[in-house]
Amino acid sequence: MAREYRHIEEYEKEILRMRKEGKSRQEIGDMLGFSKAQIKGFINRHNRKQRKMAAGIPIKQKGRPRKDGFEVPPSIQQLSKLAQLQYELASKDRHIKSLEMENELMRDFLSLTGRK
Secondary structure: OOOOOOOHHHHHHHHHHHHHOOOOHHHHHHHHOOOHHHHHHHHHHHHHHHHHHHHOOOOOOOOOOOOOOOOOOHHHHOOOHHHHHHHHHHHHHHHHHHHHHHHHHHHHHHHHOOOO
8 A cells, every 4th residue: 555645844834824713733634634743743843943033043954964065044945945956056056157267267377377
C-alpha cells in the first residue's frame, strides 16, 4: 500500500485562517486530513518562527552548512523556495561575471607586460 504524504506547510494559509475563525486543532485536522498532533506541532513551529522574526533573530537553516559558505539573508528566507533559488542563481551569476572580468584584466595585463 502506497503511503500518501503531504507537506503540512502547503496548507499554512488554510490552517491559519481556520485558526483565526476559532476552529479547534482537531476540527482543522479532520478537515484537511491531518492528525491533531500534526496541527499542534505546525502551529507551535509557526508561532516560534513568528516570535523570532519579530525579535529580529535570524531563522537558522536546517541541515548541514553549505560548502561555499553562501548565506541567504533573512529577508530572502521569508520568501518562497523558488524566490530563494532565483536569488541564489542571480548571486552566482554576479560572481561568475566578476571572475570573468578579473580574468580579462589579468589577460590584458600579461599581454601588455609582454608575457604570454
